[in-house]
Amino acid sequence: MNGMKASFFLAWKYLSFNKLRTTILIACVTLVGALPLSLNLLLSASERELMARAETTPLVVGAKGSDLDLAINSLYFTTVPPEPITMAEVTQIQTSGLAIAIPLHTQFQARNFPIIGTTLDYLDLRQLTVAAGRNFSILGETVLGADVAATLNLKPGDTLVSSPESVFDFGGVYPLKMNVVGVLEKSYTADDNAVFVDIKTAWVIQGLGHGHQDLAQPEDSDVVLEQNDNVVTANANLTQYNQIDADNLASFHFHGSTDTFPLTAVIAVPQDDKSAAILRGRYEVSEASSQIIQPASVIEELLLEIFKVRNILNLVFVLVSVATVVALILVFNLSLRLRQREMETNFKLGCCRSMIIRLVTAEIATILVVSLGCSLVITAGTGVFKDRITRTMLS
Amino acid sequence: MMFRFNSHPFSRIMVVAIATTSLIISSCAPAEVNENTEQTENTEQVDGSAVTTEGSQSLIYVSNYPLQYFSERIGGDQVKVELPVPGDIDPAFWEPSADELAQLQTAELIVLNGATYEKWLQTASLPQAKTLDTANLFQDRWLSIKEVVTHQHGPEGEHSHEGTAFTTWVDPTLAIEQAAVIRDRMTTQFPDQADLFATNYKALEQDLTTIDEQLATLVVDSADQKQPLLASHPVYDYLAARYGLNLRSVLWEPETFPDEDQWAELESMLAEHPAEWMIWEGDPLPESVERLRQLGIESVVFDPAGNVPEEGDFLTVMQSNVENLSPVFAE
Numbered sequence: 125m126n127g128m129k130a131s132f133f134l135a136w137k138y139l140s141f142n143k144l145r146t147t148i149l150i151a152c153v154t155l156v157g158a159l160p161l162s163l164n165l166l167l168s169a170s171e172r173e174l175m176a177r178a179e180t181t182p183l184v185v186g187a188k189g190s191d192l193d194l195a196i197n198s199l200y201f202t203t204v205p206p207e208p209i210t211m212a213e214v215t216q217i218q219t220s221g222l223a224i225a226i227p228l229h230t231q232f233q234a235r236n237f238p239i240i241g242t243t244l245d246y247l248d249l250r251q252l253t254v255a256a257g258r259n260f261s262i263l264g265e266t267v268l269g270a271d272v273a274a275t276l277n278l279k280p281g282d283t284l285v286s287s288p289e290s291v292f293d294f295g296g297v298y299p300l301k302m303n304v305v306g307v308l309e310k311s312y313t314a315d316d317n318a319v320f321v322d323i324k325t326a327w328v329i330q331g332l333g334h335g336h337q338d339l340a341q342p343e344d345s346d347v348v349l350e351q352n353d354n355v356v357t358a359n360a361n362l363t364q365y366n367q368i369d370a371d372n373l374a375s376f377h378f379h380g381s382t383d384t385f386p387l388t389a390v391i392a393v394p395q396d397d398k399s400a401a402i403l404r405g406r407y408e409v410s411e412a413s414s415q416i417i418q419p420a421s422v423i424e425e426l427l428l429e430i431f432k433v434r435n436i437l438n439l440v441f442v443l444v445s446v447a448t449v450v451a452l453i454l455v456f457n458l459s460l461r462l463r464q465r466e467m468e469t470n471f472k473l474g475c476c477r478s479m480i481i482r483l484v485t486a487e488i489a490t491i492l493v494v495s496l497g498c499s500l501v502i503t504a505g506t507g508v509f510k511d512r513i514t515r516t517m518l519s
Numbered sequence: 520m521m522f523r524f525n526s527h528p529f530s531r532i533m534v535v536a537i538a539t540t541s542l543i544i545s546s547c548a549p550a551e552v553n554e555n556t557e558q559t560e561n562t563e564q565v566d567g568s569a570v571t572t573e574g575s576q577s578l579i580y581v582s583n584y585p586l587q588y589f590s591e592r593i594g595g596d597q598v599k600v601e602l603p604v605p606g607d608i609d610p611a612f613w614e615p616s617a618d619e620l621a622q623l624q625t626a627e628l629i630v631l632n633g634a635t636y637e638k639w640l641q642t643a644s645l646p647q648a649k650t651l652d653t654a655n656l657f658q659d660r661w662l663s664i665k666e667v668v669t670h671q672h673g674p675e676g677e678h679s680h681e682g683t684a685f686t687t688w689v690d691p692t693l694a695i696e697q698a699a700v701i702r703d704r705m706t707t708q709f710p711d712q713a714d715l716f717a718t719n720y721k722a723l724e725q726d727l728t729t730i731d732e733q734l735a736t737l738v739v740d741s742a743d744q745k746q747p748l749l750a751s752h753p754v755y756d757y758l759a760a761r762y763g764l765n766l767r768s769v770l771w772e773p774e775t776f777p778d779e780d781q782w783a784e785l786e787s788m789l790a791e792h793p794a795e796w797m798i799w800e801g802d803p804l805p806e807s808v809e810r811l812r813q814l815g816i817e818s819v820v821f822d823p824a825g826n827v828p829e830e831g832d833f834l835t836v837m838q839s840n841v842e843n844l845s846p847v848f849a850e
Contacts, residue, residue, distance in 0.1 A: 219655070224648045244624060244646040261620035263642040305617070322644040373642055374614065 128482070135486035149455065150495045156448045157499030160441040162506035167434055169510035170517070171427055177313060178423035180249065183223070183400060185213055185407065186389040188415045195422040198228055198389045200314040201238040205230050208386035209414050211323075215383055220406075222399040223392040229326040230388045233287045234302070237272045239319045241326020247308075249393065250315055256280055257306030263325055263333075263376055264368025266302040269318045270310035278304050283367070284319065286329045300329045301367040312515030327378065327385050328368070335365040335376035392416070456488060577709060580626040582637050583610040584826050585688040586653065588833035589698040590630055592723040594705055597712050601626075602827065610825050611685060614639050628708060630701060634661050636685035651704050653697035654687050661687075662756045684756035686823050691731035691837070693757060695724050726834050731761075733841045738762040741848035748847070749788075749797040749816065754823050767792050773801040782810070789814065796847045819843050 139146040177199050186194040187207035197203045208231075217225035226249060229241030240246070244259055247267075257280030260267050268278060278284060282304045302321060310316055327333050365372045378385070394400035407416035460467075467480050475483075506513070576599040581587045583602070590600045603619055604610040615623070620643050623629055629645055631637050633654030654661070662684040688694040702720040706713045738744055745765050753768035769785055771777050777785070797811060798821045808818045820843050822828065824836045831839075 218647065226647075244644055245648045248646060248648065258621045259624060259644070261617045261624060261644050265617065265644075324642070324644075370616070376642055378641065 128486075131479070131482040131486040132490065134483055135490050138483075138487060139490060145459075146491065149452070149491050150498065152448055152452065153492060153495030154498040154502065156445045157496060158502040158506075160438070160445070161499070161503040163437065163441075164434075165503065165506050165510050166514060167431065167437075169514040171431060173511070173514045174423055174427060175420065178419040181391055181419045182394055183392040183403065183416055184389050184419055185209065185217070185225075185392055185414050185416050188413065191415065191417045191422050192426060194389060194415070194417055195419045197230060198391065199419055199423070201230050201240060201318055202314070205388045208388060209390070210383060211385045211387055212383040213387065213390050213414060217390065217392050217403070220403070221395070222403045223394040226391040226393065227323045227387045228389045228391060229323055229386070231386075232326065232329050234284050234319050235276060235287060237269075237276075237317055237319050239266075239286060239321055239326065239329065241321050241323040241329075243323060245393075246391070247320070249391065250311065250313070252308045252311055252315055254306045255309040257304070259306055260320065260322055260325070261305070262368070262373060263322065263328060264300065264303055264373075265305045265321070265325070267306040267308060267320045268304060269308055269316040269320070271316040272319055273304075273307040279307060280305055298331075298364060298366050300325070303368070312512065323387070324378070324382075325368075327382075328376065330386070332380075332385055333376055333378040335368065335372050337375070460484065577627045578625070579628045579630060580623050581630045582613075582632055584824055584828070585694065585833055586630045586632060586697070586701070587827070589694070589701050589723065590705075593698065593702050593716050593719045594712075595715055595719055597709065597715065598705070604826060606827055608826070611636055612638070615643065620644065628704065630704075632685065632687065632697070634658075634685045634687050635683040636687075651700065653700045654685075654693075656700060657687075657693060657696055660693075662760060664753055664756065684753070686754040686825070687757050689755060689821075689823050690757035690761040691727045691734070692761060695727045695731075698723055698727070730834070730837045730841065733838075734758075734762055734844070737841060737844060737848050738764065743848045746796075746847075747792045747794040749785075749792075749794040751797060751799045751803070754800060755798060755821065758821070765792075766798075767794070771799075771803075771807075773799050773803045773807075776804055776806055786814070789816075798844075798847075817846075819847055 178195070181199060184194060184198045186198070187209050189206055193203050194206050197205055211227065214225040214227050217223050224245060226245045227242055228246070230238055232239040232241075247253075247259065254267065255270070257267070266284060268276075268284070273279065276284070283301045284304055285301050286299045288299055302319075302325070308315065308320075321329075324333065365375070368376060392403060394403055404416050404418075406412070407414060470480055470483075471477070576597060577594070579590050579594065579598050579600045581590055581600055581602050583604070587600050587602045590598060594600065602610070603615065603623065604613045624644075624646060626649060629650045631640070631650060631652050633652035636654075664682060664684050688697060698720060702716050705716045709716075739762060744763055748764055748766045750766050750768040751771040751773065753770070755764070755766055755768070758764065759766040767788060769777075769781065769788070771781060795816060797816050797818050799818055800820070800823060802820055803811075803818050811818055821840045822836050824833050828836050
């Protein structure tokens with residue numbers, strides 16, 4: 125026992141003396157151990173995170189076309205919005221009693237962040253809570269995702285102007301100056317990078333609703349082009365309000381039935397599995413103009429494709445590990461050759477051959493044990509922070 | 520035993536490394552399951568059926584007094600029903616501020632009359648999962664208002680009665696349907712109290728049916744059912760439709776003496792609609808009553824009870840309305 129202790133003591137002293145060589149060896153072995161484990165943990169966490177958002181979005185209704193585009197746009201607001209559907213889909217689903225229908229309108233942006241026109245149910249669905257201020261409650265109000273507020277340095281009481289769809293859109297709608305009334309808690313999801321407004325506010329941005337002075341009693345009579353019994357025609361001088369406040373709120377109105385107004389998609393949260401099956405069945409019929417998708421299935425298929433890369437990564441790691449181990453064996457061999465004279469001196473001093481072997485073994489064992497410890501610490505650290513790391517990367 | 524540098528130590532280390540890896544990966548697996556379970560549980564709370572905190576009353580906001588009465592009767596002491604409209608404002612023309620709407624959003628259930636009653640919905644944001652439209656089921660029986668005039672009275676400012684008639688509850692059978700919608704939603708949302716809600720609803724249904732029977736006996740059995748009648752405001756469309764009243768409306772306010780144009784308009788209406796009774800929402804000014812009497816028109820009050828009555832409750836107000844109508848059909 126004392127002999128073993130002495131061997132490890134001498135090995136430790138030797139390794140401490142050759143700090144640089146020892147550090148490099150430990151780093152190499154640590155990386156070989158920690159990298160595959162940590163990356164696997166991170167990949168699994170990413171997969172789970174991606175699936176979690178999809179799984180908490182039971183069904184999505186949208187225009188017929190690419191189900192992947194529809195799923196990605198509805199979940200992450202990143203792709204070009206799919207063809208619009210109408211608000212009638214929401215009414216239809218809601219009236220059926222099979223599911224709660226949450227409209228999504230993702231067509232517009234404000235300073236490169238997507239404006240999400242929806243209802244407060246979306247914030248409940250995603251369990252988004254307000255960190256500062258309150259939820260939007262009237263037309264023209266907005267609640268910002270945490271990263272939007274941080275990036276644009278906005279807080280409740282500030283304003284944010286919607287961006288025109290195109291700089292050449294001279295005949296397009298007026299930008300709307302939205303009143304920031306709240307900032308959401310950071311959720312480490314795509315919601316952190318979104319600007320949330322009521323669906324009706326999105327329609328105002330689109331020009332489907334507007335507010336202007338009372339044409340029955342105009343402040344400036346020049347704006348009236350023609351007036352019959354019940355019909356007043358205004359000319360282009362009529363100023364439309366580009367910011368909604370308590371004074372002009374009542375003047376805002378929509379022309380036509382809101383059931384005909386556009387949406388990007390509808391998130392349907394069914395009451396139970398049976399309701400989900402019935403609802404899906406209604407969209408399966410060939411004459412339906414919309415499609416219904418299960419984002420979880422779509423994302424799962426996508427991940428199956430993407431994570432085929434994991435197999436390649438694993439293969440690469442195996443090859444790198446083998447190469448590193450071979451290199452380490454070479455390093456130890458070369459090291460022993462370089463230390464041939466040192467060992468001969470030890471032998472002449474009275475050390476038996478087995479003692480010399482024990483000394484070298486103790487050195488190698490110490491390096492491997494320390495490396496293994498470091499690998500475990502790194503892997504454990506990755507395991508603890510994997511969700512935060514992946515959420516940060518994904519958001 | 521002698522051992523060689525190049526084989527045994529590494530084999531052992533590899534075995535240890537593989538075992539450790541397996542341990543780490545297997546220790547991660549249960550966490551995955553737990554997190555997924557957690558997500559599933561969270562999803563279930565999204566459908567608006569969040570159950571109230573045990574032992575406390577569920578907060579319900581309503582948009583007019585009849586809905587408050589129905590909700591309180593059905594929910595009993597299990598619910599706390601709030602009508603956010605000030606007493607001096609007709610709830611049909613109430614315009615909530617952003618802060619008042621933020622308050623509404625905190626409710627577990629928001630009961631709306633529907634049939635375009637809540638004009639403020641057009642500019643307001645409410646959680647749809649918590650919102651209940653009580654008139655949606657009989658959308659095919661909504662009535663439209665033909666006479667459209669903008670006018671002003673009270674603190675709520677200028678308004679008009681265009682579009683759909685929204686005073687649905689003055690027809691007791693529609694009131695019963697609205698109450699049934701409230702019962703169904705309360706039962707879904709708070710299933711533990713289903714029996715209580717069913718019992719309370721039965722009692723309310725009986726009371727409203729009695730009112731309906733009384734009105735039917737009074738009006739439908741009367742020889743004067745089709746006599747021309749006047750209403751001071753277009754809020755009795757559903758009452759007229761239910762009992763076959765021959766009713767036309769002006770736009771007068773009980774607390775305001777009509778101007779000469781309004782009297783002229785009335786006289787012109789009387790030429791083709793020779794009414795002998797005018798039904799008012801509230802007690803009219805004595806001078807209005809007197810001048811109507813000179814035209815051969817008597818006044819009677821049928822209070823729709825849109826806001827909280829000064830005395831009694833919805834049922835007693837409706838019973839008074841029945842009694843008030845008695846002389847109209849007793850001749």
